[in-house]
Amino acid sequence: MTEELNVGRLVNTHGIRGEIKILSSTDFPEVRFAPGKKLLVVPPDGSPKFEVTVESSREHKGMYIVRLKGYTNINQIEKYKGSLLKVPSDDLVELPENEYYFHQIVGCEVYTDEDDSQPLGTIKEILQPGANDVWVVKPAKGQDILIPVINDVVLDVDIQAKKIKVHLMEGLLP
Template identity: 45%
Template sequence: MKEKMFNVGKIVNTHGINGEVKVIRITDFDERFEKGRQLFWANDENSETIPLVVSGHRRHKNFDLLRFEGHPSINDVEKYKNGMLKVKKEQQEPLDEGEFYYHEIIGCEVFTNTEEYLGVIREILAPGANDVWVIKRKQEKDLLIPYIEDIVKEIDIVGKKVIIEPMEGLLD
């Protein structure tokens, strides 16, 4: 059986001619991209992964720019465009109480505190101060829920269930 891996970034383009790639990060852990860290590249869920070791990292605008050992030019990294950077389960960082990995939250069913079913969390956005959960609803447009204490009241990772207390206007 293939080992389960977790996405930490998506390579969206190359940057310059010296082997840098432009990455949209899907992780809160800055240390994922530190020099010497190992990541795995794949272009879809079922493809073979290619191990890559970070040789350089810097932030540029809203992107992470990464270089990999043994990949000194744009020609070496062109093939990685649109692929995902992943880590193995044992590479995951330990979390504090009340913290969760994205993959634990995505797929959870969301209910109000009055037991009204809202939908399933399909994506997590990280626009700034707090994450925003995208809830896929039946025959309605997606619902955006900010991940803040005032709204998210209970998270059951094992039961894949989240209880929220919607503030006025949130469900409109």
Template identity: 40%
Template sequence: MDNYFEVGKILTTHGLKGEVKVNPITDFIEERFTPGTSLYIGESVDSSKQEVVVQRARMHKQFVLVIFEGIDNIDEAEKIVGKKIFVKESDRQELEDGSYYFKDILDLPVFDAETGEKLGILNDIETPGANDIWEIKPENGKSFWIPNIASVVKKVDLDNKRIEVSLLEGLRDED
């Protein structure tokens, strides 16, 4: 059985000729949306998926406008709006050292690098601009966000399934 991971979400149609607006969730936008690339559309990672092939893609602001082969009018495009886009795990790109796929680090426990105290789990990742921000969800209390920068994230250890961070003053509201 193939494993899949999410690389985007279809937000809306764009025009009348089957083009859709995609919010990409990948650092490999050019590779993922190259003409001829096979992608898979579905409701969730566990749901059945429809294979689609990228016919044409172009950037538009922070979104990708995509036309898939066989989806050539607005009526066909509307059927896939709201669905997620996946790639097979076997199609994952090799990453350079210090880079990680979101699915490999989400749900990992996060520890204070100095005290060893468990702070919570990595619950969510957002990519608003220059660097990602990570939501840490403690077992009790309020979630908080940290920037994924070298002065905060000290170590991501996939082999031992743990993340070590050094919290800067004010990152965690402990009230």
């Protein structure tokens, strides 16, 4: 079975003609919500997921307003508020070299350039505070370590081995 990745959440309806508001959680909303694209709707009540096709979409106030084929009335779509929208992982957009999806990075073990025999910890979360991402590394014991994702710190990323080598600049350890 193919892994599925979240691309958004159906947060509300828009108007009475069956359009929906989607809070996007993808870096490629213009691709994911393009006419003709297929999405999996995963209802919050545990009922079976089902596939829909995007008929039209537009950005509006930080969200996407999407019309789905076959849904022309608010009553048809309102019951799916809160649903997750997913795509199969084999439908990923190819990224440039040295760029990775969050799901590829989370769970990787982090090693330092000074000691690659003992892991510093495992990446449990990725923060996006501004200019660059920050990896939250959970060590075996102690406080989380925040690693800025910049060239001076991240030396090597091996997605296949789930291993990342970093250079710890002064002040990075708590």
